[in-house]
Amino acid sequence: MLDNQTGDNQMGNDQMGNDQMGNDQMGNDPMGNDQIGNYIVGEPIAETKAPDGPIETRWERRRFSGKLVNPANKRKMTVIVVGTGLAGASAGATLAELGYHVKSYCYQDSPRRAHSIAAQGGINAAKNYRNDGDSVYRLFYDTVKGGDFRSRESNVYRLAEVSVNIIDQAVAQGVPFAREYGGLLDTRSFGGTQVSRTFYARGQTGQQLLLGAYQALERQIAAGNVEMNARHEMLELIIVDGRARGIVVRDLVTGEITTEFADAVVLASGGYGNVFFLSTNAKGCNVTASWRAHRKGALFANPCYTQIHPTCIPQSGDHQSKLTLMSESLRNDGRVWVPKKAGDKRAPGDIPEDERDYYLERIYPSFGNLVPRDIASRAAKNVCDEGRGVGPGGLGVYLDFADAIKRLGRPAVEAKYGNLFDMYQRITGEDPYEVPMRIYPAVHYTMGGLWVDYDLQSTIPGLFVIGEANFSDHGANRLGASALMQGLADGYFVLPNTINEYLAAGPFPKVDGQHPAAVEARTQVEDRLQRLLSINGDRTVDSFHRELGHIMWEYCGMERTDAGLRKAIELIRGLREEYWRRVKVSGAGEGLNQALERAGRVADFLELAELMCIDALHRTESCGGHFRAESQTPDGEAQRDDENFSYVAAWEFTGAGQPPVLHKEDLNFEYVHPTQRSYK
Amino acid sequence: MNLTLRIWRQRSPQDKGRMVTYQVSDVSPDMSFLEMLDVLNERLILEGEEPVAFDHDCREGICGMCSMVINGRPHGPQKLTTTCQLHMRHFKDGDTIDIEPWRARAFPVIKDLVVNRSAFDKIIQAGGYISAPTGSAPDAHSTPVPKPDADAAFEAAECIACGACVAACPNGSGMLFTAAKITHLGLLPQGQPERETRVLDMVAAHDDAGFGGCTNIGECTASCPKGIPLTTIGRLNGDFIKAARKRS
Numbered sequence: 001m002l003d004n005q006t007g008d009n010q011m012g013n014d015q016m017g018n019d020q021m022g023n024d025q026m027g028n029d030p031m032g033n034d035q036i037g038n039y040i041v042g043e044p045i046a047e048t049k050a051p052d053g054p055i056e057t058r059w060e061r062r063r064f065s066g067k068l069v070n071p072a073n074k075r076k077m078t079v080i081v082v083g084t085g086l087a088g089a090s091a092g093a094t095l096a097e098l099g100y101h102v103k104s105y106c107y108q109d110s111p112r113r114a115h116s117i118a119a120q121g122g123i124n125a126a127k128n129y130r131n132d133g134d135s136v137y138r139l140f141y142d143t144v145k146g147g148d149f150r151s152r153e154s155n156v157y158r159l160a161e162v163s164v165n166i167i168d169q170a171v172a173q174g175v176p177f178a179r180e181y182g183g184l185l186d187t188r189s190f191g192g193t194q195v196s197r198t199f200y201a202r203g204q205t206g207q208q209l210l211l212g213a214y215q216a217l218e219r220q221i222a223a224g225n226v227e228m229n230a231r232h233e234m235l236e237l238i239i240v241d242g243r244a245r246g247i248v249v250r251d252l253v254t255g256e257i258t259t260e261f262a263d264a265v266v267l268a269s270g271g272y273g274n275v276f277f278l279s280t281n282a283k284g285c286n287v288t289a290s291w292r293a294h295r296k297g298a299l300f301a302n303p304c305y306t307q308i309h310p311t312c313i314p315q316s317g318d319h320q321s322k323l324t325l326m327s328e329s330l331r332n333d334g335r336v337w338v339p340k341k342a343g344d345k346r347a348p349g350d351i352p353e354d355e356r357d358y359y360l361e362r363i364y365p366s367f368g369n370l371v372p373r374d375i376a377s378r379a380a381k382n383v384c385d386e387g388r389g390v391g392p393g394g395l396g397v398y399l400d401f402a403d404a405i406k407r408l409g410r411p412a413v414e415a416k417y418g419n420l421f422d423m424y425q426r427i428t429g430e431d432p433y434e435v436p437m438r439i440y441p442a443v444h445y446t447m448g449g450l451w452v453d454y455d456l457q458s459t460i461p462g463l464f465v466i467g468e469a470n471f472s473d474h475g476a477n478r479l480g481a482s483a484l485m486q487g488l489a490d491g492y493f494v495l496p497n498t499i500n501e502y503l504a505a506g507p508f509p510k511v512d513g514q515h516p517a518a519v520e521a522r523t524q525v526e527d528r529l530q531r532l533l534s535i536n537g538d539r540t541v542d543s544f545h546r547e548l549g550h551i552m553w554e555y556c557g558m559e560r561t562d563a564g565l566r567k568a569i570e571l572i573r574g575l576r577e578e579y580w581r582r583v584k585v586s587g588a589g590e591g592l593n594q595a596l597e598r599a600g601r602v603a604d605f606l607e608l609a610e611l612m613c614i615d616a617l618h619r620t621e622s623c624g625g626h627f628r629a630e631s632q633t634p635d636g637e638a639q640r641d642d643e644n645f646s647y648v649a650a651w652e653f654t655g656a657g658q659p660p661v662l663h664k665e666d667l668n669f670e671y672v673h674p675t676q677r678s679y680k
Numbered sequence: 681m682n683l684t685l686r687i688w689r690q691r692s693p694q695d696k697g698r699m700v701t702y703q704v705s706d707v708s709p710d711m712s713f714l715e716m717l718d719v720l721n722e723r724l725i726l727e728g729e730e731p732v733a734f735d736h737d738c739r740e741g742i743c744g745m746c747s748m749v750i751n752g753r754p755h756g757p758q759k760l761t762t763t764c765q766l767h768m769r770h771f772k773d774g775d776t777i778d779i780e781p782w783r784a785r786a787f788p789v790i791k792d793l794v795v796n797r798s799a800f801d802k803i804i805q806a807g808g809y810i811s812a813p814t815g816s817a818p819d820a821h822s823t824p825v826p827k828p829d830a831d832a833a834f835e836a837a838e839c840i841a842c843g844a845c846v847a848a849c850p851n852g853s854g855m856l857f858t859a860a861k862i863t864h865l866g867l868l869p870q871g872q873p874e875r876e877t878r879v880l881d882m883v884a885a886h887d888d889a890g891f892g893g894c895t896n897i898g899e900c901t902a903s904c905p906k907g908i909p910l911t912t913i914g915r916l917n918g919d920f921i922k923a924a925r926k927r928s
C-alpha cells in the first residue's frame with residue numbers, strides 16, 4: 001500500500017481563499033516591519049486534488065473523478081486567457097475547440113510574438129523512439145532529480161506522461177521538426193541526459209511550436225470562438241464573491257482602461273527573469289499579471305528559484321539592454337578555460353597551454369564541460385571572482401573550439417554550429433573560428449511562480465495559472481528542453497481537462513463594470529497610472545530597473561548569503577521608496593506610451609524583488625539553482641537540507657514592505673528517493 | 681562616435697508626421713541599433729520630451745517585432761539581419777542616419793515608428809493552419825516525411841512576420857509572407873487535405889487586407905532577414921492556378 005500523500009493534511013484550496021489568517025495576524029504583529037527579512041509562519045497548505053495510489057494512474061483517475069461540463073453549458077461560459085506563449089496559445093485554442101468562449105490577451109502586436117518564440121534547443125518527450133531505455137518513468141525520474149527534489153511527484157509524473165501526446169499534436173499541426181533520412185523524427189540528447197529524447201527544429205524549436213499553437217488559435221479566432229486582444233496589458237485581477245471573475249486591461253494603443261469579465265481567468269503570462277534587468281528574456285517579459293494576482297490573495301511559491309544559464313554572450317558595456325543565449329549544445333565540443341594567473345591580459349592565443357586552466361575538466365573529471373547548468377554557472381563566477389575572468393570587466397570565460405576544429409575540421413564544426421557562430425560574430429564582431437568565444441552566465445528562467453494545485457488552480461478559486469508563470473513542475477532547477485514541454489502540457493492537455501471541474505458549477509452570475517469590485521479594481525489601476533505620470537521626478541524607469549538588476553544579480557544571483565540578502569532587502573526598500581518619489585514618465589495616459597508601460601512593470605518588480613530575497617534568506621539550504629554559501633559540501637557543492645526544507649514555500653502578500661506569511665506545502669517522495677547530486 | 685539621426689515622429693494615426701533631427705554622441709560600436717535608440721530615449725525623457733516609440737521585444741532576431749526602415753532599407757544595411765541584431769560598428773563617426781517606419785497601405789502608422797501589422801494575422805486566420813484539434817493526432821511516426829520536404833518546409837516556416845517584405849515592395853505586397861506559409865504547409869503530408877482551400881482563401885484575405893499585387897520584383901526576398909526565397913511565390917502561384925481551375 002502506498003501512503004496517502006495528502007490525506008492527513010486537508011488545508012485545501014478553497015479554504016485558503018476565505019481564510020483570513022495571514023491578514024488578521026498582521027494587525028498585531030509584534031515584529032514590526034522595519035526588521036529586514038521578517039516573515040510570519042502561517043498554516044501549512046496541501047495539494048488535495050491529486051489522487052493517491054499508484055502514480056501511473058493518478059492522472060487517469062483524476063480525469064475520471066473530475067466533473068464534466070455539457071456542451072450546451074460550455075457555450076454559455078467565457079474564459080479569459082492572459083498570454084499567448086506556448087501555454088496561453090495552446091490553452092486558448094483548445095478551450096475554444098471544446099466549446100468555451102475565450103478572450104485572449106497579449107502585450108505584443110500579435111499573439112505569435114510571445115517570448116516562447118525565442119526558445120532554441122528543443123522539447124523533451126518520453127517517446128523512446130531510439131530504443132535507448134527511455135520511458136515515462138525515466139523522464140519523471142530525471143525531472144524530479146534534476147529539480148533537486150523540490151517538486152511534486154504527481155505533477156511531474158503527469159508531465160512526463162503527456163509529453164508523448166505533445167509531439168503527436170505538434171506534428172499533426174505541421175510543426176517541421178528535424179527528421180532523419182528515413183523520414184522519421186530526429187532527436188538529440190540535451191542538458192546532460194543520457195537518453196536522446198529532445199525533439200527539435202534546428203535552433204528554432206520554440207518558434208515552430210509556438211507557430212503551431214498560434215495557427216490553431218487563429219483558426220479559432222476566425223471561427224469566432226476566440227476574441228483576440230493584442231496590444232492589451234492586464235493590470236489588475238477582479239475578484240467577485242471570492243472568485244476570479246475578470247481583469248482590468250489597458251489598451252496599449254489608445255490607453256483606454258476597460259474591465260473584462262469571464263467565468264474563469266487563466267494566467268499564462270510567463271516568467272519574471274527580467275527582475276534582474278539583464279536576462280535572456282524578451283524585453284517586455286514581466287511579472288505584473290502574476291504579481292497583481294498575488295496582491296489579491298494568490299500565493300507565490302518558491303520565488304527565489306531562478307535558473308542562470310552558463311553560456312550567454314557577456315555584457316559589452318553599460319548600454320547593454322539584454323543578454324543573448326548561446327545554445328548549450330556548444331558545450332558538447334567547446335572547451336571552457338581561463339588563464340591560470342589572475343589579471344593575465346594577454347590575448348588568448350598568446351597564453352600557452354600549460355598556463356590555461358580548463359577548470360570544468362579539472363574539477364569535474366567525469367562530466368567535464370557537460371556539468372549541469374547551475375554547476376557550470378557557479379564555476380564561471382568563481383574563477384571570475386578570483387580575478388581570472390576575460391574580456392571587458394573580467395566577466396567572461398573562454399569557450400574554445402580550436403581543438404574541435406583540429407579534430408573534426410572546420411567544415412564539420414561549421415555544419416553543426418554555423419548559425420550560432422554567425423550570431424556570435426554579429427553581436428561581438430569577433431570570429432569564433434579564429435579566437436575563442438567569450439561566455440558568461442545570465443538569468444534565463446524562473447522556476448518559482450504562482451502556487452497551483454494538481455488542477456493548476458491557484459489559491460483564488462477560478463484563477464488558473466499555466467506555463468512558466470506557475471511553480472509546478474521543475475522544483476529548484478529546470479532541465480533543458482523541459483519548459484516547452486511543460487507549457488504545452490499545461491495548455492493542450494492538463495488545463496482543458498481540469499478546468500471543467502471548476503466550471504461545472506457555472507455559469508456564474510453575470511457581473512459588469514458597475515459591480516463594486518470592478519469599480520474598485522479599475523480605480524486602483526487608474527490611480528496608479530496617474531500617480532506614475534504625475535511624479536515627474538528626475539530619474540528614468542530604466543535607470544531604476546538597471547539598479548534593481550544590479551542589486552539582485554549581486555546578492556540574489558548565483559550565490560546568496562545571509563548578510564548579502566539582508567543588505568539587498570534594505571537596498572530594494574530604499575530604491576522602491578525613491579522610485580515613487582523620483583521616477584519620471586513623460587507623455588500621457590492616453591495613446592501609446594511605452595515608458596508608462598515599463599513604469600508599471602518595474603514598480604511590480606520592485607515589490608517582487610523583496611519577496612525573492614526573503615524567500616532566499618529563509619531557505620538556508622542550497623538546492624538546485626538556489627545556492628546559499630553557508631550550505632555547501634566540503635568540496636563546494638550545493639548541500640540540501642531535507643530535514644528542514646523539503647517543502648514548497650508559498651507566500652501570502654500582506655502589503656508592500658510588510659512581512660509576508662509563509663505557508664509550507666510538505667513534499668513527500670514515494671518513488672524517487674532524495675540523494676545528493678554528484679557530477680565529479 | 682557621434683551621429684545625426686533623422687527620425688520619423690508622428691503623434692498619432694491622424695497626425696501628418698515629420699522627420700526630426702537629433703544628435704547622439706558617444707555611441708559605442710558594440711551597441712546594438714536599438715540600444716543606441718534607448719540612449720536617445722533616456723535623454724529625451726529627462727528633457728521632458730516624449731521618447732521615440734518603436735516596436736521590439738526579443739532583441740534576438742526571432743519575434744519579428746522590430747521594424748524600422750534605416751537609410752531607406754527595411755532593417756538597415758546588413759543582409760539577413762533584423763534591426764535588433766544590427767550593431768553600430770556598421771556605421772561610422774559623423775554619419776547621418778534616417779529612421780522611418782514601415783510604409784505600406786496595409787500597415788498604418790500608430791505612432792512614430794510603430795505600425796499596425798494585424799493584417800498578417802488576418803491572412804493566417806483565412807487558412808494558414810492545419811485543422812487538427814487537440815487530442816485528435818495520430819502517433820507522430822505514423823506518417824514519415826521525406827527529409828528534403830521537411831527541411832524545405834522548415835526553411836519557409838522560418839518567416840518571422842516582421843513585414844520587411846511588404847515595406848520593401850514598391851507595390852506593398854504581402855505575397856512573400858503568404859507564400860512562405862503556403863509553402864511550409866503545402867510541403868507536408870499533413871497539409872494536403874486543405875491545400876486548395878488554403879491558397880484560395882489566404883490570397884483572397886491578402887487582397888482584402890489592402891496589400892498590393894505581386895509583380896515579381898524581388899525586393900521582398902532581398903530585404904527578408906530570414907532569406908525566404910522567391911521560389912515560394914512560384915509555388916503559391918502554381919497552387920493557386922490549380923485550385924482556381926478546379927473551383928471554377
Ligand SMILES: Cc1cc2nc3c(=O)[nH]c(=O)nc-3n(C[C@H](O)[C@H](O)[C@H](O)COP(=O)(O)OP(=O)(O)OC[C@H]3O[C@@H](n4cnc5c(N)ncnc54)[C@H](O)[C@@H]3O)c2cc1C
Binds near residue numbers: 111
Ligand atoms: C533564449 C531562451 C531560450 C530558451 N530555450 C528553451 C528550450 O530550448 N527549451 C525549453 O524547453 N525552454 C526554453 N526556454 C524557456 C521557455 O522558452 C519559456 O519558459 C517558455 O516559452 C514560457 O512560455 P509561456 O507560455 O509560459 O510564457 P511566454 O512565452 O513568456 O508568454 C507570455 C505571454 O504573456 C503575455 N503577457 C505577459 N504579461 C502580460 C500582461 N500583464 N497582460 C497581457 N499579456 C501579458 C505576453 O504577451 C505573452 O503572450 C528558453 C528561454 C529563453 C529565454
Ligand code: FES
Binds near residue numbers: 736742744745762
Ligand atoms: S526585437 Fe524580436 S526580431 Fe527584433
